[in-house]
Amino acid sequence: MEALSRFIWLQSMIHTIEMINNSTLLPGIKLGYEIHDSCTDATRAVKAAMRFLSKTNSSENCLEVRCNYTDYQPIVKAVIGEVYSELSIPIARIFNVALMPQISFASSAAILSDKLRFMSFLRTVPSDIHQTKALAEFISNSHWNWIGVIATDDDYGKSAMTDFISNAQQLDICIAFQELISTFVGSRQHDEAIQALVSKTEAVPNVNVLVLFAKSQVVTKVLKEIVWRNITKTWIASDAWAVSRTVASMPNIEKVGNIFGLTFKMGQIPGFPEHLRNLKAGPGAVNKFIEEYRQLRFTCSEESHNVTMTSNSSSENYSLSGSLKQVSLHTCTKINEFIENFNDDYLVQNIEQSGTYATYLAVQSIAHALRNLLKCHEGTCQKNFNFAPWQLLEVLREVNFTEGGKPFYFDKSGDSVNGYNLIKWIVDKGTIQFKTVGEYNVLDRKIYIYDKAIRNITEAVFSNCSVSCKPGQRKIVNSSQTCCYDCVPCAEGYYSVGWDMNNCLKCSIDQWSEAESSVCFNRTTQFFKWNDGFAIVLVVFACLGVILIFAIVVMVSLNLNTPPIKSIGGMFCYVILFSLILSFVSTVFFIGEPTSYGCYIRQPLFGISFTICVSWILIKSFKIVLAFKFDPVDRQKMMRLYKPIPILLTCNVIQVIICTLWLTLKGPRFVKSYDIPKIIVLKCEEGSNVAFGVMLGYIAVLAIFCFLLAFMGRKVPDIYKEAKFITFSMLIYLIVWISFVPVYSNTDAQYLPAIEVVAILASNYGILCCHFLPKCYIVYFRKNANTAAGVMQRVSTYHRNAANHVQSSALGESLWTLNSHEPPAQKDAETEAGHSAH
Numbered sequence: 001m002e003a004l005s006r007f008i009w010l011q012s013m014i015h016t017i018e019m020i021n022n023s024t025l026l027p028g029i030k031l032g033y034e035i036h037d038s039c040t041d042a043t044r045a046v047k048a049a050m051r052f053l054s055k056t057n058s059s060e061n062c063l064e065v066r067c068n069y070t071d072y073q074p075i076v077k078a079v080i081g082e083v084y085s086e087l088s089i090p091i092a093r094i095f096n097v098a099l100m101p102q103i104s105f106a107s108s109a110a111i112l113s114d115k116l117r118f119m120s121f122l123r124t125v126p127s128d129i130h131q132t133k134a135l136a137e138f139i140s141n142s143h144w145n146w147i148g149v150i151a152t153d154d155d156y157g158k159s160a161m162t163d164f165i166s167n168a169q170q171l172d173i174c175i176a177f178q179e180l181i182s183t184f185v186g187s188r189q190h191d192e193a194i195q196a197l198v199s200k201t202e203a204v205p206n207v208n209v210l211v212l213f214a215k216s217q218v219v220t221k222v223l224k225e226i227v228w229r230n231i232t233k234t235w236i237a238s239d240a241w242a243v244s245r246t247v248a249s250m251p252n253i254e255k256v257g258n259i260f261g262l263t264f265k266m267g268q269i270p271g272f273p274e275h276l277r278n279l280k281a282g283p284g285a286v287n288k289f290i291e292e293y294r295q296l297r298f299t300c301s302e303e304s305h306n307v308t309m310t311s312n313s314s315s316e317n318y319s320l321s322g323s324l325k326q327v328s329l330h331t332c333t334k335i336n337e338f339i340e341n342f343n344d345d346y347l348v349q350n351i352e353q354s355g356t357y358a359t360y361l362a363v364q365s366i367a368h369a370l371r372n373l374l375k376c377h378e379g380t381c382q383k384n385f386n387f388a389p390w391q392l393l394e395v396l397r398e399v400n401f402t403e404g405g406k407p408f409y410f411d412k413s414g415d416s417v418n419g420y421n422l423i424k425w426i427v428d429k430g431t432i433q434f435k436t437v438g439e440y441n442v443l444d445r446k447i448y449i450y451d452k453a454i455r456n457i458t459e460a461v462f463s464n465c466s467v468s469c470k471p472g473q474r475k476i477v478n479s480s481q482t483c484c485y486d487c488v489p490c491a492e493g494y495y496s497v498g499w500d501m502n503n504c505l506k507c508s509i510d511q512w513s514e515a516e517s518s519v520c521f522n523r524t525t526q527f528f529k530w531n532d533g534f535a536i537v538l539v540v541f542a543c544l545g546v547i548l549i550f551a552i553v554v555m556v557s558l559n560l561n562t563p564p565i566k567s568i569g570g571m572f573c574y575v576i577l578f579s580l581i582l583s584f585v586s587t588v589f590f591i592g593e594p595t596s597y598g599c600y601i602r603q604p605l606f607g608i609s610f611t612i613c614v615s616w617i618l619i620k621s622f623k624i625v626l627a628f629k630f631d632p633v634d635r636q637k638m639m640r641l642y643k644p645i646p647i648l649l650t651c652n653v654i655q656v657i658i659c660t661l662w663l664t665l666k667g668p669r670f671v672k673s674y675d676i677p678k679i680i681v682l683k684c685e686e687g688s689n690v691a692f693g694v695m696l697g698y699i700a701v702l703a704i705f706c707f708l709l710a711f712m713g714r715k716v717p718d719i720y721k722e723a724k725f726i727t728f729s730m731l732i733y734l735i736v737w738i739s740f741v742p743v744y745s746n747t748d749a750q751y752l753p754a755i756e757v758v759a760i761l762a763s764n765y766g767i768l769c770c771h772f773l774p775k776c777y778i779v780y781f782r783k784n785a786n787t788a789a790g791v792m793q794r795v796s797t798y799h800r801n802a803a804n805h806v807q808s809s810a811l812g813e814s815l816w817t818l819n820s821h822e823p824p825a826q827k828d829a830e831t832e833a834g835h836s837a838h
Helices: 002-021 042-052 085-095 128-141 155-170 188-203 216-228 272-277 288-298 302-306 353-373 389-397 453-459 533-558 563-567 572-590 596-628 632-639 644-666 689-712 722-745 749-781 788-801 805-820 829-835
Strands: 102-104 121-123 146-152 174-181 209-213 234-237 259-264 400-403 406-409 420-428 431-441 446-449 473-477 485-489 524-526 669-673 679-685
Touching: 002 272, 002 288, 002 353, 042 085, 085 102, 085 121, 085 155, 102 353, 128 155, 128 209, 128 234, 128 259, 128 420, 128 431, 128 446, 146 155, 146 188, 155 174, 155 209, 174 188, 188 216, 259 353, 259 431, 353 389, 353 400, 353 406, 533 572, 533 749, 563 749, 572 596, 572 749, 596 644, 596 669, 596 679, 596 689, 596 722, 596 749, 644 689, 679 749, 689 722, 722 749
Parallel strands: 102 121, 146 174, 146 209, 209 234, 234 259, 524 679
Antiparallel strands: 259 420, 400 406, 420 431, 431 446, 473 485, 669 679
């Protein structure tokens, strides 16, 4: 079958030459040819090459030795061949001497692209550089990463293996094993080497895909052993045997498994099938190739098997392969007749499209180059054939013509850019057919699969060192082979979207993921919302507090000149009540979605407004102690310090300074907290916790002073209960805010605002209930205590029954006298002690 393929390639060259001679491509010019068979032997190929380089008109067919071959005229102008790269390499070096154009239709070794060493070599097929890239791309697309590579130990096999391994490693494909095998088949050592090779393919686990760079003779030996051992693998064929009829016709070839391969781009040669059906030599010509084919194909005599084939230009004899010993139904009935008389399609059925089309392109490229060199135009050519081969070579490198609707040209390395067809071997009616399922584009270096069923076939084949890591996992390599690894799940907050990911990706800050996740989810946004039940309760209490304050304002306005109202500050009550309103209003900024402005203002608003209230209570506490705890002398000294308005202003200015420094240096700000998985907590960060603590601590210091002063006055006469209310209100404040610290530190961020709102409301209600509501009670339910006369009567009654009546009376008289010299807010301060009794 191998010889048959070469015979068909030969016929495609002859047919193409005849087509050109019968066309107007080269008007008035006929192309001739001389054919030599190298029998795949390098020595014979070199001898033929030297024959082609022999000088024109030389009877001895000798090659002249010169220092300069610029004007050298050999007997031929161009050479088509060889098939195999290991034969093209030595003859290409010889042709370099005279820069003889050599165009191969099958030699694909990458080394031949080196124009420094092979200056005159061209080819109508791509370099193996592209083939190995295409094979690696196909394997990668099939998700295989643990494969074996087998190649012959010649230039073609070694070069292809090296390039393929390099390309495969770039695509993270690992080579489980690589083996070289001799091209000399038939020896016992060769058979033993094949057996050892097949045993290795069985021994290495999980290697179910094998790439084979070899000639069809070697492939046949390997696959025979595979069939005999009943081994099934997936085979990746190089162009050397991808469409080999020798291999395809092996018995039980379908048992070796799936076979994919790359073959050169195919095309149709016009009239070629008819040419094969009507093979015959031209008038007066002798074609021993055709004669031997006819004898082997259509005769049954033993002698026909010993017929030798002689080229029409050489006396050397070459034996044709015994693969042509098949006979037709006409055997022994018609002998030595032309094939057309038998109407036999045997050759047509065995056309190997890629090789014949590449041969066709080689002849066409020479013809177009000659047309350009000879300046053929409008039916005439210069017909000056005295040009050196190198001149034709220069034109060949620039040739560009359209064939089959596609442009053909040589790249800068002298290679074709036609690309490859991806084929799969299928069984059709008992015979192997080569089905095109995709292609590889040399220019964009991508492989395209047209047959969707191929994906199902490749997915069914497992050829990986390790099971692929699923999305949500990552690889941990545990050996020198990067394809051998363990799979570990991605941690929380990380994900992987693809298979066999080397690393897990971190979710964005606004997203989250569970362990072993392949996707991130958006975090849920949380804050202390208005529709939260707890928030509604707090808002209701804040509104009730504001309503209560407005009610107290009305009451104060109606009873402004009564002793109870004067005792709590008179006109100054409006300032205190307004500060309490601000304190209640500040709770609004703790509820709902935080904003930068709300975060900035809420703490200072509460701190300053509540400082006003506590400062006012401090003044009241100080006044009570002055009235009842100091002797007259000490009291007179302390009265100099009793300046209510300066004290009030001083206390609040200090708080304003604290808050100003806080806001200026490192104030509160709106932030998003990601401390809780799956949740974004929108909250206000206090900026400087120290400043926040100082603000609250300053109020606490004032409250402690109030508490101590009120505690000192706890033993005043029972009718004076103001000290007890101050003590109780400050005790509420201190308990609330001391409890606030640990609770605040251990509460979820979402409910931190609620905790502070509770503390603010409790503090505000403590002041309202302990300082204003008792006065309201006196005003509306203790009418007798709501007059100055009533107050003085109760005080006098107490003093008459007291053991130290004179001293106490003097104290009381002096206190009222003091009030007559003080501003209105101070004047009624002492009266407060008496009129707070009920």
